[in-house]
Amino acid sequence: MSPPTFLLTGFEPFGGESINPSWEVARALEGERFGEAVVVASRLPCCFGDAAARLRQLLDELRPQWVLALGQAAGRADFSIERIAINIDDARIADNAGAQPVDVPVVEGGPAAFFATLPIKAMVAGLREAGLPASISQTAGTFVCNHVFYALMHAVQGRAGVRGGFMHLPLLPEQAVRQPGLPSMPLSTMIDGVRLALRVAARHRGDDAHQAEGQVA
Template sequence: MRKLLLTGFEPFGGESINPAVEAVHRLQGRVIGSYEVIGLELPTVFGQSMERLLAGIEETEPEVVIALGQAGGRRGISFERIAVNLSDAAIDDNAGNRPVDVPVVPEGPAAYWTTLPVRRMADRLQVEGIPASLSLSAGTFVCNHLFYGLMHHLAVSGKPIRGGFIHIPYLPEQAERHPGAPSMALEQLVAGLELAIRVMGE
């Protein structure tokens, strides 16, 4: 069975829940298409999140790595196209770090493209009526830090692993505390991610 490593961050920024890790818990252990999903929770901390991800890759030897992150304010599932070599935080991470204008990898390239079939993924979700889009900005917080670090690792290791990052909206219970913020039910998020994983095997 082919392995797909699916990661999600712990809650951060004063939230008590993170839709990313909740989705990971729902999909953990499932066989979707030709992939067995292996779930991994990551700390929302610069550096530590990357260390845990690399350990997870070493432990599981997946063919695909998909990292999930919360993007409050987005209306649908966002398939990130590019990671930039910059950590620049407007808030503290969960360990109190707030880097400003710091490269993720010193002397690394400016950016990396995802190697997931993100356009096909987004198109499939839209056909099924699940809000989805392509995104050209994963931000500069821990999500982008992890995305860039993942793609750099895959590039320099030479391993035939495909990788990328997907942002997901608030859950409805979170949006209640953020007037006007869009949200998506966990069931719809999980259904969209399952479709995206199925596209990987086609």
């Protein structure tokens, strides 16, 4: 019997960048184990439609117990764990295939939104206890990151026992140096933080941690 799988995805570079921290972190953690769970990393295209199709293919092939999709978010300064995926594609810029959907549902006729099912508050608490900055985000945007997050949560509705979520990462220093004023985080810190978040998610049972992580306006 194969060990339980923790699917960890990252994206290819986009928006003129030559690197994407989400994939650099994911591939660094390929093959790591958390108890009986083994990490399988996969790179998704930064393309509407194609990214969701590839994710669904991975779900069918791997049948993971946990899924954490990673993405890059310029301007964010911490490990930003998403709470809500919304059913809308509204692209400020074109994706890597040149597509720029506006006000298009991710899934026609799907629910307005889905909540992450990973223990996101416990993951944030674990990161903070280790001295790493982390927060719950109430929006994953409306670009390909949210597209994948929504597609993930829609797909796992019919898969018993599968828990999923999404985490945004800051820019790497070599990216931020070309964009003065934007925060960054070293790759080694990102790897350590995502590793810890996966460990917390894999061992957590039952309800999520009960702590306030909301926002005021």
